[in-house]
Amino acid sequence: MDFNELSVKCRTYRKFTQEKIPEEILMELMENVRIVPSAMNGQVLRYVLVKDPQLVAQMQPMIHWAAALPKELGTPKAGEQPTAFILVCKEGRGNAWADIDMGIAVRNIALNAMSHGIATAILGAVEFPKVTSLLKTPENWAPRLLIALGYPGVESRIVDVPESGSIKYYLDENKNYCVPKRKLEDILLVK
Ligand SMILES: Cc1cc2nc3c(=O)[nH]c(=O)nc-3n(C[C@H](O)[C@H](O)[C@H](O)COP(=O)(O)O)c2cc1C
Structure with missing residues (x-):
């Protein structure tokens, strides 16, 4: 890996x-x-x-x-x-x-x-x-x-933060975890 x-x-x-x-x-x-x-x-x-x-x-x-x-x-x-x-x-x-x-x-x-x-x-x-x-x-x-x-x-995958802005993790239809992560441009400044 x-x-x-x-x-x-x-x-x-x-x-x-x-x-x-x-x-x-x-x-x-x-x-x-x-x-x-x-x-x-x-x-x-x-x-x-x-x-x-x-x-x-x-x-x-x-x-x-x-x-x-x-x-x-x-x-x-x-x-x-x-x-x-x-x-x-x-x-x-x-x-x-x-x-x-x-x-x-x-x-x-x-x-x-x-x-x-x-x-x-x-x-x-x-x-x-x-x-x-x-x-x-x-x-x-x-x-x-x-x-x-x-x-x-169980599986867990990263998803985009939805329009609502919620960063709460949730389960999909198979009860696997979906974990919203903010986009790089929202957390990073490059100078
Ligand atoms: C310092 C720390 C404390 C946490 N405590 C709990 C906890 O008590 N119970 C729990 O279910 N998850 C706990 N978590 C897991 C977070 O909920 C999890 O990291 C977050 O939802 C993001 O998911 P990810 O680790 O898959 O990126 C903790 C994580 C950290 C870093």
């Missing part, structure tokens, strides 16, 4: 097959995120890789999926749920750039996963106190984002 194809395919997926992600791929994601850039090389982020099926199952109700869709359409049902998670935390007080580091890290993980055909969802609407209590994470690791992972059980 070249980088353009990877960028197009690396969307948010909210339905997954139940095929297990190989351990070595999960560890590759963690090894590659270990070396991402960070402000002042501060490396304030910490990660919890959750692959134990029992823990993965217990985390499913702690996530709020697809705010733009009715719950029955946007929330994965049993048999469609992610098969692994990566919890991304900030250690201690971090620094002023920690959230920017976080963005770099999570997209790195998502692109790396899709390079193996593995789908992800970056999730902020998560009941983090329940997640950290279940996973018994260190007290000074502040959770910020959760990445859901699994092989894609």
Whole structure:
């Protein structure tokens, strides 16, 4: 997959097959995120890789999926749920750039996963106190984002923003995702 194809395919997926992600791929994601850039090389982020099926199952109700869709359409049902998670935390007080580091890290993980055909969802609407209590994470690791992972059980494609200007994602007649993206001329100035 070249980088353009990877960028197009690396969307948010909210339905997954139940095929297990190989351990070595999960560890590759963690090894590659270990070396991402960070402000002042501060490396304030910490990660919890959750692959134990029992823990993965217990985390499913702690996530709020697809705010733009009715719950029955946007929330994965049993048999469609992610098969692994990566919890991304900030250690201690971090620094002023920690959230920017976080963005770099999570997209790195998502692109790396899709390079193996593995789908992800970056999730902020998560009941983090329940997640950290279940996973018994260190007290000074502040959770910020959760990445859901699994092989894609749905398709997602980029569409133009409609006349109405709505940037809400929606499902097509086959329940595949359509994600409106603004045109380049609307977001770019070239001087
Ligand atoms: C920081 C961040 C937090 C997000 N939180 C959620 C979430 O809690 N639940 C969810 O279903 N999607 C979440 N998303 C996914 C966005 O809804 C998605 O990126 C957006 O609709 C565009 O779709 P795309 O990723 O396919 O381009 C989040 C994305 C980001 C970057």
